[in-house]
Amino acid sequence: xxxxxxxxxxxxxxxxxxxxxxxxxxxxxxxxxxxxxxxxxxxxxxxxxxxxxxxxxxxxxxxxxxxxxxxxxxxxxxxxxxxxxxxxxxxxxxxxxxxxxxxxxxxxxxxxxxxxxxxxxxxxxxxxxxxxxxxxxxxxxxxxxxxxxxxxxxxxxxxxxxxxxxxxxxxxxxxxxxxxxxxxxxxxxxxxxxxxxxxxxxxxxxxxxxxxxxxxxxxxxxxxxxxxxxxxxxxxxxxxxxxxxxxxxxxxxxxxxxxxxxxxxxxxxxxxxxxxxxxxxxxxxxxxxxxxxxxxxxxxxxxxxxxxxxxxxxxxxx
Numbered sequence: 485x486x487x488x489x490x491x492x493x494x495x496x497x498x499x500x501x502x503x504x505x506x507x508x509x510x511x512x513x514x515x516x517x518x519x520x521x522x523x524x525x526x527x528x529x530x531x532x533x534x535x536x537x538x539x540x541x542x543x544x545x546x547x548x549x550x551x552x553x554x555x556x557x558x559x560x561x562x563x564x565x566x567x568x569x570x571x572x573x574x575x576x577x578x579x580x581x582x583x584x585x586x587x588x589x590x591x592x593x594x595x596x597x598x599x600x601x602x603x604x605x606x607x608x609x610x611x612x613x614x615x616x617x618x619x620x621x622x623x624x625x626x627x628x629x630x631x632x633x634x635x636x637x638x639x640x641x642x643x644x645x646x647x648x649x650x651x652x653x654x655x656x657x658x659x660x661x662x663x664x665x666x667x668x669x670x671x672x673x674x675x676x677x678x679x680x681x682x683x684x685x686x687x688x689x690x691x692x693x694x695x696x697x698x699x700x701x702x703x704x705x706x707x708x709x710x711x712x713x714x715x716x717x718x719x720x721x722x723x724x725x726x727x728x729x730x731x732x733x734x735x736x737x738x739x740x741x742x743x744x745x746x747x748x749x750x751x752x753x754x755x756x757x758x759x760x761x762x763x764x765x766x767x768x769x770x771x772x773x774x775x776x777x778x779x780x781x782x783x784x785x786x787x788x789x790x791x792x793x794x795x796x797x798x799x800x801x802x
């Protein structure tokens with residue numbers, strides 16, 4: 485029987501084609517599904533979900549590639565579908581819990597801190613006055629800050645706050661630009677020019693490959709113009725990335741790390757639960773989509789409990 489895997493994504497493109505090809509190579513079928521098109525209908529099937537392309541059935545597994553932005557209510561429903569699939573015994577890779585931990589940068593910071601994983605000092609506050617006080621205190625001790633959207637990605641809308649290279653960067657209006665919440669991380673200056681950070685891919689708990697993202701700008705995301713260079717996956721880098729992925733209980737993760745002149749030599753900046761890997765693939769000798777699919781069809785499906793629908797579906801009780 486052909487395994488049917490739903491690739492949850494809000495757009496069809498290079499990543500979804502890579503995953504579909506990897507699934508075909510292993511005798512499985514990957515169908516792209518937008519979570520926005522999934523809905524709850526307790527009259528439609530015993531399980532109460534409607535997954536386009538699967539009729540009254542459920543996919544054999546789910547691979548989450550992207551979740552479209554939307555209102556709080558819309559995103560809650562989309563994540564709720566992933567939660568329900570997991571409770572119904574469908575392997576979900578990464579599941580909704582892991583995605584929630586990584587999308588919310590403040591939760592990521594708390595979990596890294598609890599696991600004693602080195603990361604830049606971090607603050608999250610709804611008080612604009614408190615955010616300004618934090619910035620003033622950090623500036624007085626010679627530190628600048630990076631203000632980030634709590635749910636941001638691809639290096640968008642990052643802003644320096646405080647004194648950097650003799651230039652003062654004022655705290656912006658967080659109500660107007662950051663949804664009334666200041667998520668602040670201590671700025672880690674580049675050790676040399678051009679600056680860089682590392683992206684390490686962790687799959688199934690094991691760091692597989694790494695690259696350096698090099699940029700003349702302090703933001704090192706590929707989407708913001710950084711170039712990708714192959715990097716040696718040295719043991720300290722691999723171990724720290726693996727610990728970060730474990731702290732967030734991720735099936736696969738793109739872990740961003742940076743070298744620091746003071747404090748811990750390597751620090752974790754972010755952990756991405758729906759990580760893009762097109763840039764990384766260009767400098768990696770093996771097929772990344774294949775590694776992800778192998779882990780899903782092997783480790784993940786083996787550890788997922790038998791589906792709840794066995795014996796629950798009315799049409800299967802007779």
